[in-house]
Amino acid sequence: MHKIMVLNAKGGCGKTTIATTLACYFAGQGYNTALMDFDPQQSSNRWLTIRPADQPPIKAIDGARQRAGVTRSWQLYSGTETEVVVIDTPAGVTGGKLVDLFHRADTILIPIMPSIIDLQAMEYFLQELRRLFKQGHQGKRIGVIANRVRLKTRSYHAIQALMEQMDLPLLTTLRDTQNYSLAMESGRGICEMRSGGTAKDRKHWEPVLEWLHQEIPYKQEHLALEPGESGGWAGERLVKAVSH
Ligand SMILES: Nc1ncnc2c1ncn2[C@@H]1O[C@H](COP(=O)(O)OP(=O)(O)OP(=O)(O)O)[C@@H](O)[C@H]1O
Ligand SMILES: [Mg+2]
Numbered sequence: 001m002h003k004i005m006v007l008n009a010k011g012g013c014g015k016t017t018i019a020t021t022l023a024c025y026f027a028g029q030g031y032n033t034a035l036m037d038f039d040p041q042q043s044s045n046r047w048l049t050i051r052p053a054d055q056p057p058i059k060a061i062d063g064a065r066q067r068a069g070v071t072r073s074w075q076l077y078s079g080t081e082t083e084v085v086v087i088d089t090p091a092g093v094t095g096g097k098l099v100d101l102f103h104r105a106d107t108i109l110i111p112i113m114p115s116i117i118d119l120q121a122m123e124y125f126l127q128e129l130r131r132l133f134k135q136g137h138q139g140k141r142i143g144v145i146a147n148r149v150r151l152k153t154r155s156y157h158a159i160q161a162l163m164e165q166m167d168l169p170l171l172t173t174l175r176d177t178q179n180y181s182l183a184m185e186s187g188r189g190i191c192e193m194r195s196g197g198t199a200k201d202r203k204h205w206e207p208v209l210e211w212l213h214q215e216i217p218y219k220q221e222h223l224a225l226e227p228g229e230s231g232g233w234a235g236e237r238l239v240k241a242v243s244h
Helices: 015-028 043-049 095-102 116-136 154-166 179-186 196-212
Strands: 002-006 033-037 058-062 084-088 107-112 141-147 170-174 220-224 237-241
Touching: 002 015, 015 033, 015 043, 015 058, 015 084, 015 107, 015 141, 015 179, 015 196, 033 043, 043 058, 095 116, 107 116, 116 154, 141 154, 141 196, 154 170, 170 196, 179 196
Parallel strands: 002 084, 002 107, 033 058, 033 084, 107 141, 141 170
Antiparallel strands: 220 237
């Protein structure tokens, strides 16, 4: 089982958007997928309640509320069949809470939005994370996603510089588009909105997925599409199930 955590102390930077997008991707690729929500607002789990029944299933796990008569570890148990757990986290996580969450993840993805205040706050957060990483990362990887950023802008270069300074990989840049809010409102991910309108966005996700698949083996064989064909996650690729 591989646990991917979307983490940033900053609110509104895209944690839930990224967590739900990833959960859709892995469920759609045939992985037994769970979405664990540590945010008391339960945005990810609420999104799951409106997910259409004909979409690949994603198991909901409430990590925020302690259920009476149930141990914490049982509450967070996702089942032996689960292959990928995507973990959404609340804003404002620092100190002991950050330590607790850090140790629950195999891979950490950090969404960053570009305002200067964000970047200053980010620097503190990343330093805290780096201290934990140095103390014992046990094979964990941390990657960064620049969210709602335009390439070649000052904001983009500022994020790039901060990531170089922090020695963290900047995996991709997601554009500002209402596709994400449309997906959130319909219980889907952008990979499940097959229109040409999301092709660009699915393309932006490719480096993140390839990076994640360095640790999570592909279930399906990727074949190039014939020119003119469309569909699939990348819009330019066809996935064909293979037996293992
Ligand atoms: N790339 C994007 N383009 C357009 N809108 C986006 C994008 N990413 C996120 N949003 C929107 O920004 C808002 C905040 O995003 P989201 O809820 O994912 O952030 P969050 O980090 O989970 O927030 P919180 O800290 O409150 O949990 C949402 O309305 C979401 O639809
Ligand atoms: Mg959220």
